[in-house]
Structure formats: structure tokens, C-alpha cells
Amino acid sequence: MDLDAVADELYGLSPGEFTAARDERAKSARAAGDRTLADQIRRLRRPTQAAWASNLLVREQPEEVQRLLQLGEALRQAHKDLDGQQLRELSAQQHQLTFALARQAGELTAQAGQRISDATRQEVQDTLHAVLADPEAA
Numbered sequence: 001m002d003l004d005a006v007a008d009e010l011y012g013l014s015p016g017e018f019t020a021a022r023d024e025r026a027k028s029a030r031a032a033g034d035r036t037l038a039d040q041i042r043r044l045r046r047p048t049q050a051a052w053a054s055n056l057l058v059r060e061q062p063e064e065v066q067r068l069l070q071l072g073e074a075l076r077q078a079h080k081d082l083d084g085q086q087l088r089e090l091s092a093q094q095h096q097l098t099f100a101l102a103r104q105a106g107e108l109t110a111q112a113g114q115r116i117s118d119a120t121r122q123e124v125q126d127t128l129h130a131v132l133a134d135p136e137a138a
Helices: 003-010 015-031 035-042 049-060 062-081 084-111 118-133
Strands: none
Touching: 003 015, 003 035, 015 035, 049 062, 049 084, 049 118, 062 084, 062 118, 084 118
């Protein structure tokens, strides 16, 4: 058991399941004699609804997320090149794609048994915009 594997598992759960599962993984690590890992696991924070929805989108729709990453690269290049025509075209695609992906995230959370609010869906869309602008966020 390592932190990355545990974090990947935990952040795949709904926020309501997160804390109990996190505490159980920390307890298991401590029982196995790995206090450092147990402490690291215990420090993992429950995701917000928007973070959970975004994670679910990445896990369930990787090809769509890849389209977003490619669009982000193209937008950054168009900014770098000062290509106004390309920026206008890509900007329109940006709005359409982030809206569609945020909607898909809402559908995925509903299928997982938890509907998200319009405000949370907007937070997801804001996260997707951040991914377009910042390679580190991507």
C-alpha cells in the first residue's frame, strides 16, 4: 500500500464515503506498522462536490478530457502567436466544450446517486476553464 494508490482509490469515492474509507485505510496502514503512511492518509481531505464531480469526469470520460487538454494547448499557442482569428475560433470551442463537460459531470454524479447543484456545476466549469489556461492545472 502506498499513498498514491490509496489517494487514487479514495478520490474515486463519493464525498460521503470518503471519510470512513480514509480512516479505515489509515487504520490498516497503522496496523501494518507504517505510521508515516497512516499519517499521510489521515491528512487527505474530503473532496468538495465540485472536485468529486471533476474527478468523476476524468475517470469516466478520459477521451473528452483529452479533447479539453488539446484545446488548452491550442489556446495557449494561439495566445503566444497572437493569432486573433484562431483565438476567436478556439474561444467559442472553449465555451461549448466546458459547458458540455460540466453538464456531463452533472449527469455522472446523478448516475452515481448524487445530484449536484447548478452552483457546483458552475464550479466544475470554472475548474475546466482553469485547466485550459494553466498547464499545471491540466
